[in-house]
Amino acid sequence: MTVPTTAAIDELSEELSPGSVLTDPEILASYERDRELWASAVAPLAVVRASTVEQVSTVLRWATRHSIPVVPRGAGSGLAGAANGVEGGIVLSLEAMDQVLALDPTDQYAVVQPGVVTAELKRLAAAHGLRYAPDPGSAEFCTIGGNVATNAGGLCCLKYGVTRDSVLGLEVVLADGRILRLGGRTVKDVAGLDLLGLFVGSEGMLGVVTEVTVRLRPAPRSVATLVASFDELAAAGRAVAGVLTEGRPSMCELMDAPTLRAVEEYRPSGLDTDAAALLLVQTDDGDVEAIERCARACEEAGAGFVMTTQDEAESELLTMARRTALDALEAQGQWLLDDVCVPLSAVPDLVAGCQEIGTRHGVTVACFGHIGDGNMHPTVVFDHGDIAAESRARRAAEEIARLGLHLGGTVTGEHGVGLAKRDLMAEQVGPVHLDVQRAVKEALDPAGILNPGKSLG
Ligand SMILES: Cc1cc2nc3c(=O)[nH]c(=O)nc-3n(C[C@H](O)[C@H](O)[C@H](O)COP(=O)(O)OP(=O)(O)OC[C@H]3O[C@@H](n4cnc5c(N)ncnc54)[C@H](O)[C@@H]3O)c2cc1C
Numbered sequence: 001m002t003v004p005t006t007a008a009i010d011e012l013s014e015e016l017s018p019g020s021v022l023t024d025p026e027i028l029a030s031y032e033r034d035r036e037l038w039a040s041a042v043a044p045l046a047v048v049r050a051s052t053v054e055q056v057s058t059v060l061r062w063a064t065r066h067s068i069p070v071v072p073r074g075a076g077s078g079l080a081g082a083a084n085g086v087e088g089g090i091v092l093s094l095e096a097m098d099q100v101l102a103l104d105p106t107d108q109y110a111v112v113q114p115g116v117v118t119a120e121l122k123r124l125a126a127a128h129g130l131r132y133a134p135d136p137g138s139a140e141f142c143t144i145g146g147n148v149a150t151n152a153g154g155l156c157c158l159k160y161g162v163t164r165d166s167v168l169g170l171e172v173v174l175a176d177g178r179i180l181r182l183g184g185r186t187v188k189d190v191a192g193l194d195l196l197g198l199f200v201g202s203e204g205m206l207g208v209v210t211e212v213t214v215r216l217r218p219a220p221r222s223v224a225t226l227v228a229s230f231d232e233l234a235a236a237g238r239a240v241a242g243v244l245t246e247g248r249p250s251m252c253e254l255m256d257a258p259t260l261r262a263v264e265e266y267r268p269s270g271l272d273t274d275a276a277a278l279l280l281v282q283t284d285d286g287d288v289e290a291i292e293r294c295a296r297a298c299e300e301a302g303a304g305f306v307m308t309t310q311d312e313a314e315s316e317l318l319t320m321a322r323r324t325a326l327d328a329l330e331a332q333g334q335w336l337l338d339d340v341c342v343p344l345s346a347v348p349d350l351v352a353g354c355q356e357i358g359t360r361h362g363v364t365v366a367c368f369g370h371i372g373d374g375n376m377h378p379t380v381v382f383d384h385g386d387i388a389a390e391s392r393a394r395r396a397a398e399e400i401a402r403l404g405l406h407l408g409g410t411v412t413g414e415h416g417v418g419l420a421k422r423d424l425m426a427e428q429v430g431p432v433h434l435d436v437q438r439a440v441k442e443a444l445d446p447a448g449i450l451n452p453g454k455s456l457g
Contacts, residue, residue, distance in 0.1 A: 005088065008066045009046050015058050022047040031073065031091045032084065038336065038394075039081025039419035044071065044091040051096045053171065053179060053210040059092055060208065061177035063449045071451050072204035074114065074146030077138045079337060080418025082150065082203045086453050092208065094145045100124060101211070108216045109168055109185050114145025114209045121214070130216040133160035136414075137323050145209045151201030153414030155319070158372040159250040159284075160217070162414065164200045169213030172199055172206075175445040185213055198440070203416050204451040206444045220250070221286030225315040228298035228306045229275035235302035236277040237348035240371055242297025243281050244344075247290040251282035252372025253322045256351060258381075259329065259368040266328035269321050272305060277351075279303075279371070280322050282315065325368045326379070332364075333381050334390070336397045339421075340404030341375040341413025353403045354378040361396040363389060375413035398424075417455040425455065 013021040022028075023046050033041035045068075050056045063070045069089030076083050085091055098115035105128045112121060118132075119139040125132045136142055136154035146152070147163045148170070160166070169183035182196040183189055199206055230236040236254060243252055255263065255271075255278045264271045271278065279298065283290045288310065295306045309315060329335050342350050351367045358365030358380070369376035378400045382389035401411045401424050411424040426434055434456070441448075441456055 005045060005066075005068070008062070008068060012046070012048070012059065012062050015062065016048070016055055017051070020049050020051070020055065022049065031076070031093070034076045034078040034081060034083040036079050036081045036418070036420050037334075039084055041081065041084035042087050042089075044085040044089055046090045047093055048090055049093045049096050053173060056092070056173045056208050056210050057177040057179060060173055060175055060449070063090070064176055064447045067447055068449065069452050070208075070449050072145075072149065072208045074143035074149070075117070075141050077142040078146065078150060078418065079339070079415040080150075080412070080420045082416050082418030082451070082454050083146075084419060086451075089452075094143065094208070094210075097210065103128060103216075105130060107185060109213055110216055111211060111213050112144055113211060114143060114148070116144045118142050118144060118147055125216050126219060129219050131219045132166065132214055133217055134163045134166050137326070144212050144214070148200055148209050148212055149202065149204050150414070150416040153370065153373070153375065155251050155253060155322070155370065157370060157375075158252055159248065164197060166215045167196065167200055167212060168215050170196055170199055170209055171211035173208045173210055175207070175447065175450050179210075180207065183213065187215065201416070203418060203455055205441060205455060206450065208450075220284035222288075222310065223282060223284050223312060223315050224288060224291035224308060224310045225318050226279070226281040226291050226294050226298070226306065226308045227318055228279045228281075228295070228303040229272040230277045230279070230301075230303055231275065232302070233277050233351050234348050236279055236371075237351075239279060239298045239301035239303060240344065240347070242301055243279070243294045244372060246293035246297050247281065247283050248285065248287075249281050249294065249372060250284040251280065251319075252370070253280040254278070254368060254371035254376070255280070255322060255325060256367040258364050258366035259325050262328040262332050262366060263321050263325055266331050267321070267324055269317060271321060275304070280318060282319070322368070326377075329366055329379050329381050334384050334393075336380040336393050338378045338380075338397055338400050339375070339412045339415040340378065340401060340409055341373065342404055342407045342409030344374045346407040346409065347371055347374055347376065350376060350378075350403060350407055350409075354400055357396050357399050357403070361392040363393045363396050365396065365400070370413075373413065374409065419454060422455055
């Protein structure tokens with residue numbers, strides 16, 4: 001039975017605890033979109049702040065009953081429009097479910113609620129001599145639930161993998177309100193189909209994550225960092241091949257000239273702004289020789305300047321320079337950020353191609369990212385309010401994603417599909433793949449209430 005939406009919202013308010021259902025227009029507007037600026041977004045009818053799994057279950061049963069779309073949401077730091085509000089829907093915020101429920105140093109796992117901020121889990125693990133390895137650039141403000149739903153990557157994937165590689169178990173509420181438990185506390189588990197893997201990266205379209213058991217690992221023994229600058233991008237590409245063979249790095253990041261200039265202007269730290277590219281490499285296993293071997297690989301590839309440090313504070317400062325890349329570019333103007341991942345050998349062609357595309361369209365393209373994974377974030381920057389530049393920037397961004405495909409890569413390495421990459425994903429995976437994805441969605445969410453319109457259309 002369908003009832004008018006306002007009556008349905010009143011019904012939900014009565015079923016949940018007081019204060020859980022928010023309808024203040026200012027609050028609704030603040031939950032309209034994530035950090036991606038271009039995809040369509042609609043203010044939700046209500047924001048529901050869940051604090052228990054039972055409440056999440058109640059919300060989804062109610063939504064299925066009334067065919068009301070539900071957009072699950074963590075911190076809204078996503079870069080694909082995946083958490084944007086949809087027509088006639090509500091936003092289900094998991095921010096208030098922010099407790100660490102258990103941490104076991106012997107078996108090296110923690111059980112957390114989805115609203116726990118990633119960096120807080122990392123700090124807690126560190127206090128027990130352990131590490132939670134996934135390290136998105138947004139760690140200080142994104143949530144574990146959002147990381148699971150996007151299968152977030154980051155700076156340390158090179159050695160420790162993506163979020164999926166650190167998820168041992170999940171509790172998920174299905175669209176009909178049933179609670180599904182997946183995995184457990186063991187590193188290995190092949191009992192049945194890999195449903196855990198199916199839910200990681202499902203962008204809120206298959207279920208709502210209400211609890212995550214994460215794998216912890218021993219804390220790094222000591223960190224050593226290398227900075228190398230290059231007069232030409234191709235030389236930096238050659239250096240990466242050498243670095244990956246020599247050092248087993250935990251991080252291998254690149255910033256090109258436009259990124260370097262923006263970062264130095266934003267927060268001066270003595271970066272070489274005349275360089276064509278700067279590599280930032282880190283090792284963390286106490287093998288002090290490794291970083292020196294990486295330094296030699298950079299010199300052999302033609303680096304103009306190479307510096308290494310084992311000082312933690314200095315290492316942190318250098319890493320911060322890379323983490324501020326997007327904020328620094330934001331200070332330069334309006335931006336459109338891409339997330340192309342290509343085979344390693346194709347990275348120099350990708351970066352050179354981005355520069356050519358930028359020149360042809362009369363916009364700046366700044367390239368930075370996780371070069372050790374082949375995952376770059378070419379970012380088109382143009383002046384605020386310049387409508388002509390905006391349409392050139394959009395064409396440039398689309399060409400960059402297609403260049404990634406042409407080079408044998410993917411249109412999204414870690415940010416996800418959401419709304420921003422929906423059409424390009426369809427182009428990449430083809431009709432059979434899409435049919436299978438839709439069959440899975442139909443089986444788990446026949447009423448289509450979970451994050452409709454995203455990714456699968
Ligand atoms: C400066 C900056 C740097 C970034 N660096 C990186 C990076 O290095 N690597 C990277 O991968 N990403 C990065 N991101 C993107 C973003 O932070 C990640 O995608 C992050 O995982 C999103 O988490 P969130 O809590 O903000 O999720 P949201 O943005 O709120 O949601 C993201 C998606 O997850 C779904 N979702 C959220 N919570 C749940 C839940 N409990 N159950 C089911 N679905 C849910 C939403 O519906 C949506 O589809 C960066 C973003 C910024 C702004």
